[in-house]
Amino acid sequence: MSVKGAVTGRAAFNRKDLTGQRFGRLIAGESVSVMGKTQQKLYYKCECDCGGEAFAMAQSLRRGATLSCGCLQRERASAASKRHGMSHTSIHNTWMTMLQRCNDPKSDSFSRYGGRGITVCERWHTFENFFEDMGLPPQKGMTLDRFPNNDGNYEPENVRWATAKEQANNRRSSRLLEFNGETLTVAEWEDRQGFRRGLIHTRLYMGWTPERAITQKPLFDQTD
Ligand SMILES: [Zn+2]
Numbered sequence: 001m002s003v004k005g006a007v008t009g010r011a012a013f014n015r016k017d018l019t020g021q022r023f024g025r026l027i028a029g030e031s032v033s034v035m036g037k038t039q040q041k042l043y044y045k046c047e048c049d050c051g052g053e054a055f056a057m058a059q060s061l062r063r064g065a066t067l068s069c070g071c072l073q074r075e076r077a078s079a080a081s082k083r084h085g086m087s088h089t090s091i092h093n094t095w096m097t098m099l100q101r102c103n104d105p106k107s108d109s110f111s112r113y114g115g116r117g118i119t120v121c122e123r124w125h126t127f128e129n130f131f132e133d134m135g136l137p138p139q140k141g142m143t144l145d146r147f148p149n150n151d152g153n154y155e156p157e158n159v160r161w162a163t164a165k166e167q168a169n170n171r172r173s174s175r176l177l178e179f180n181g182e183t184l185t186v187a188e189w190e191d192r193q194g195f196r197r198g199l200i201h202t203r204l205y206m207g208w209t210p211e212r213a214i215t216q217k218p219l220f221d222q223t224d
Pocket of ligand 1: 025048049050051052068069070071072
């Protein structure tokens, strides 16, 4: 298994080597340090009891969040889908895709999700729990949106059903903006300045400099 930008060998920040230790069905093997979006992440190549292999974050192994190569989830999912009879529904597909993006290095989207350390909470590894928390999308065309934190994990506190437009807004609010040596998201700058949501984004869109967009008080206290 190879990962773009990977540095093999023991990482300097490796507090405690997990090589040889068992985590559920996994035995940790060689460690690999990968440069994530903001920091180095330590992964272990693991062998699974089923004969499969996994590429698991050290942090997830320690927390007990990764216990198999994915076979455990597949077994649970197939047992659960026999019970709930929803295995061919689109909500079930949504759930599977979410897990694959975060847990399966073979998924095309893994680099943008699991590879950046985005995880699915343990509770949602079971379809029935996910379905109980999220229900069906209230409108056609809505998909899962990580909100309020677009870079956060899939967990009940940080996921909503949203339209494509709402998701685009969410991504824009999560855009990073540097000013005065500080880097915050557009939404955080808006909160700090007491601006309404979307004001800074609109200003940047109109061609304002980040400094002016962040510092200039609005002429009127618009609420719309
Ligand atoms: Zn396995």
